[in-house]
Amino acid sequence: MxxxxxxxxxxxxxxxxxxxxxxxxxxxxxxxxxxxxxxxxxxxxxxxxxxxxxxxxxxxxxxxxxxxxxxxxxxxxxxxxxxxxxxxxxxxxxxxxxxxxxxxxxxxxxxxxxxxxxxxxxxxxxxxxxxxxxxxxxxFTTIRPLPPKRVVYLIWRDPWMAAGPGTFIDTLLGRLGWINAVQQPRYPVLTPATLAAVQPDYIMLSSEPYPFREKHVAELQQLCPATRCILVDGEMFSWYGSRLIQAPAYFNSLTLP
Incomplete structure (x- = not known):
């Protein structure tokens, strides 16, 4: 074949x-x-x-x-x-x-x-x-759109790296109604000063590829005190196979402070 x-x-x-x-x-x-x-x-x-x-x-x-x-x-x-x-x-x-x-x-x-x-x-x-x-x-027809908040989706620490335009993660953020506050394409490195200057409404801390934990929420909260930081399941945002069947139910279950 x-x-x-x-x-x-x-x-x-x-x-x-x-x-x-x-x-x-x-x-x-x-x-x-x-x-x-x-x-x-x-x-x-x-x-x-x-x-x-x-x-x-x-x-x-x-x-x-x-x-x-x-x-x-x-x-x-x-x-x-x-x-x-x-x-x-x-x-x-x-x-x-x-x-x-x-x-x-x-x-x-x-x-x-x-x-x-x-x-x-x-x-x-x-x-x-x-x-x-x-x-x-x-x-995906069951997704309830979320308020159009500006978000940063972090995938790595030391250095901080985010998902920007041209990634599958960015596509799913848009599908949820969010605005990606990172405009550099692909996976740009963000300095602490840059991250603080972006001033997003939310920072999403992915469970993969870097295993973000609660201690990183506290670290980022000091860097961006006006931003709400949330741990999220990276598989739901970045796995593009059959796991997508489960992703909308997870998105609908997200509780945003």
Missing amino acids: TCTDQVGNVVTTYNGTPKRIISLVPSQTELLADLRLEEQVVGITKFCIYPPSWRKTKTIIGGTKNFHIDTIHRLKPDLIIGNKEENYEEGIVTLRETYPVWLSDIVTLEDARQMIQGIGALTARQQEAAAIVHRIDTA
């Missing part, structure tokens, strides 16, 4: 439907499970925590930024699924020399829908993929 991935590369799976799949992205690993591909998935990253049972039954091939190439060679995959942003280019280039590699590139909800449908087609799970997309679309 031949198809084009989301970065424009033609991907050919030489033996028809893939039977030995490696996933390099946690949210897409969860999607593969929901597409009923447990038997086909042979390798995942150390950050692939869903489904929990796969941590014991699948081979760990390293992290999203540092693949163990020798381990991947031993698994003899006939398809590798990754992401332009979450994986590192050098590793992907190396893998492409030997294996079919399908990359997603997600900024919008439509990108996420197309990714799910694309992987469904690639793995002969079109019906399951269509059902997941339908459930996501249905769930």
Whole structure:
């Protein structure tokens, strides 16, 4: 089978439907499970925590930024699924020399829908993929828009890093009715002075990739005393696979002080 991935590369799976799949992205690993591909998935990253049972039954091939190439060679995959942003280019280039590699590139909800449908087609799970997309679309009709507050969504500390325009997180913030107070694209570094000068209504502290805790709320409250700081579930704002089914209910449950 031949198809084009989301970065424009033609991907050919030489033996028809893939039977030995490696996933390099946690949210897409969860999607593969929901597409009923447990038997086909042979390798995942150390950050692939869903489904929990796969941590014991699948081979760990390293992290999203540092693949163990020798381990991947031993698994003899006939398809590798990754992401332009979450994986590192050098590793992907190396893998492409030997294996079919399908990359997603997600900024919008439509990108996420197309990714799910694309992987469904690639793995002969079109019906399951269509059902997941339908459930996501249905769930997103239930979102109750929030007041148009200015927000900063932090993903890292030391240095402070935020999600700006051109990210999937920014898309979801907009879907909730919020205004992203960070206008620099992608993931800019913010100095304490810059963060204080932005004066957002809210600072969202994500649970991943940096594990923000209550102590960081206090730290930021001193830096931005007029801003309300809230810990949020990063999976709901940044996972672009089947977890999107759960995201609207989480958004609706948010209690903003």
